[in-house]
Amino acid sequence: MNTISVPRGKLLNTFRKMSMAVNKDLESGGRRSTSSGTRFQVIDKHSISEPDQKIIMQQMFRFRKRIHHGRIDVFWLREAGGLTMLVPYLLTHAGSFLEGAHIRVFTKTDGKDNKKINEEQKSMAAILRKFHIDSSDLHILPEFAKPPCKKTYDDFREKIEPYRAETNAKEKIEGTFDNDQLFNLREKTRSFLRASELIREHSSDADLIICTLPSARADIPPPIYMGWIDMLSKQVPPTCLVRGNQVSMSALNLKFP
Template identity: 35%
Template sequence: MSDAKTGLQLKTSNVDTWWLYDDGGLNILLPYVLTNRVVKEKLPLRIFALPKQNCKLEESQKSIETLLAMYRIDYSQLKLVNGLYDAPDEDSWALFESIVGHYKSKEQSECYVTEEELIKQHTKTSRYLRLREVVLENSSEAGMIVMSLPIPRRNAVSPPLYMAWLEMLSRDLPPMLFVRGNNTPVLGV
């Protein structure tokens, strides 16, 4: 599917948004506008979100549905994603190692990743690798994916490691737009 006026080409009619953090709603608003205004015909918007911690799945689902209804966000599917804390497959680790391997160094530098940093960031890396697997399972056939941009922590994560995480989240997937709001609500006034 393509729109001659904007040049936006979608291989299917779904736009998937992965709402990983509540940072003001920009990650929901942008794909909503895309699916309703950018192409000639309305496209289905599928929303994937994480359940709230310490909250039952049904309660989280109801809470998100209420929020989306309050702001009149029309969507075709809402799916709460579980299993992000499961261990990623060995194939995912191997791919990650092949990406980050070019930037490994024993010396501390913002241009390289040290073994110490990889050990320190193992849990977060594991979560991003698992997220990649879940996104591949659910959105590999989407026309476009919009995902919350992980927060880059200055002086906590080296630029090469952060970029390796982004590469893992977007590799072998449809066109992807990473979005990061500034915690100012954009849904409604």
């Protein structure tokens, strides 16, 4: 996850200028003919000129412009409710910046034989049918079982290392972790790091990535959890991490028009 550190005064000043630009555009008729085809012409290089203001503006309005022939890649890491599939379904409808986008779905498999993989493919295809999503671009990835590469592990360790505490420390500082906690969460860490590799491998050219949000629990130290989040969302395309209400999809009676 990339964060932007901007002074509060500059942030408020940027919002104020953007709001004035939008209101002025609306008063002039709401639609202006521009070469890019955007609905509102809010970019004013004279009123918004500082580098940090331009960064904020780009982040705020990146989803305003319609993307034609877009693609949404969904990484279904586990069944955590239907929101992970509902969000891309809604984004393909009229009014969205990804209206009419093509949806690809990737999920992992625990089976090694073709019979098990076929069963999981049928189960996932049934979920997609509930959302009227074409299952022809469903990908079951057995590569999830492979361990992440050393560089991925090194990147993760570099992010969390400042928050590591001594295992036998008398007083543990809040917001830190020790080697025992990291060891106990090694399988989850391996899974999420491998998922981040596959997302980069398969979806570096997607217009939006939607991925299952890891479950947050009291026994997971914040630095490790945020390290997982950072690794999953560090892709070049915008990445949306979503988690539902844990209700099984088989228990839902969905009806869409």
